[in-house]
Amino acid sequence: MKTKSTIIGWVFIGFSVFLIGLFYFYPMAQALLLSFQSGTGTNLQYVGLDNYRRLLGDPTFHASVRNTVIYLLVQVPVMIILALLFSVLLNDKKLKFKGFYRTAIFLPCVTSLVAYSVVFKYLFGSDGLINMMLINLSIISQPIQWITDPFWAKITIIIAITWRWTGYNMIFYLSALQNIDNSIYEAARIDGANAFQQFFKITIPMLKPIILFTSITSTIGTLQLFDEVMNITGGGPGNATLTISQYIYNISFKYTPDFGYAATVSYAIVFMIVFFSIIQFKVAGDKNV
Template identity: 65%
Template sequence: MNGRVDTVGNSMQKKTPPKSRSFHRFYDINGWSFVLPAVILIALFLLYPIAESLWMSLHSGRGVVTKFVGLRNVERLFNDPVFLKALSNTFIFLIVQVPIMILLSLILSSCLNQPNLKFRGFFRLAIFLPCVTSLVAYSILFKSMFALDGVINSTLLWLGIIESAIPWMTDPFWAKVMIIIAITWRWTGYNMIFYLSAMQNIDKSIYEAAKIEGVSPVRQFFFITVPLLKPTILFTSIMSTIGTLQVFDEVMNMTQGGPANETLTLSLYIYNLSFKFVPNFGYAATVSYVIVFFAAILAILQFKIAKDK
């Protein structure tokens, strides 16, 4: 009897049309009960703020006292010298710092991937440790290190590399250099971990074959390691680009955009527009979408250059 019931049940399942099964699956209460909390949280804390900030960018004013101005905030961008300065400073940090950090991360990960290197765990931890350091704490530490009578100038004077103390905080060029050094010190270890994990997944027989053929370690690095790390390099390049476009903490805590806005970034300018100057949340939202625009454009360009889908 049970066998007949099972047979009848199986035959009924086989006769159920595919569209009916997909319909019932779409309205499956158990499935939606698992997904619904995540959907609500994403809509509440991600989709709604994006839509609200986009609508806010079409207004001018502060708080709830705003008026609709349409695209006038976009027109204001091109006539705002402070915005143009912040944009140029951000791109200087991006163009200089990201390639240096990527190359340095590749070199460090290649060195720390050597099996005969002693204290590998210690070196990996020491290089990665800045990533988990408090942003405010390390920014204040760098500010004291790069002061006129700080340890950096004292060391350079003692070694005879410079004849007088470098004005890191007051000179526009050296202030940018200080910010670049700080960002590189913090995020190099972060990218190094990605490269190190990817290198450990490369088949060792490839290097053994290259070694038998007499390929030097340098050529192995550029013609074997780097090509095989192409997806990881693409990922870290995009993430580093987005992170540099959003640089805020280092500049805020070390130079506050000075001297004379020479280290002002887009993120710090958004903060100033919202809380420091006469508040204009609508214009600040417009500037924030400039970061979104350039992050998307640069990510697409990097995908195109890498020829990866």
């Protein structure tokens, strides 16, 4: 019976490992091999490191990396801070209608990426609702070109992805906060710690693993940013909002198809994810990295 149970266990594990290898690791290996090839369609030839040399001198790729890193450095910290603040506020036992507020903040996460991107495109149009409100409130005198100005187009993208993903991270923090023993806060209050001291001395250290997790997942998501830029600005004006993922799409389907070079750009994202993840682990003080 023991041998039979062992065999059955290995069958289940082996099947799962086979599927993971088939649908995850095999495509990754094929993409890596593809990055050393060049050509159109199926007419591909091995070119060694030529694609990687081309990558280093590609101004469009440099622009996409610059834009993506700007989104990463601005949007991720803002989103993490907002998610933390919302989670702390919504964890207050005295707050009424907590269920409504939690649902309202989390709701953007379940909306269609394309649908909400199109809505944002119209909201932030030159004659959209946002400009109309700002003009009526006498905050601005002329419509802001949210979509066609390079600076404001980036701001629009940052606002859009922050609006969508803040609630997603808030749920992680809220769950972690509810697992912190209230006696810790009670002891701190007895010792004279105010709300700010409790937040920075208790809440933040206790949430450190969750903050690290959400920071890394948000970094990965931002480096793969595609839908919002594609549907709101199309990467424009010029290449002012172009992301790496959108550049991969353009190389594969919009321009003359070059799947080998597109795979090379894809692996650039992999290297960037590894790089930023290591930095975040080091900043968090993880000695295992």
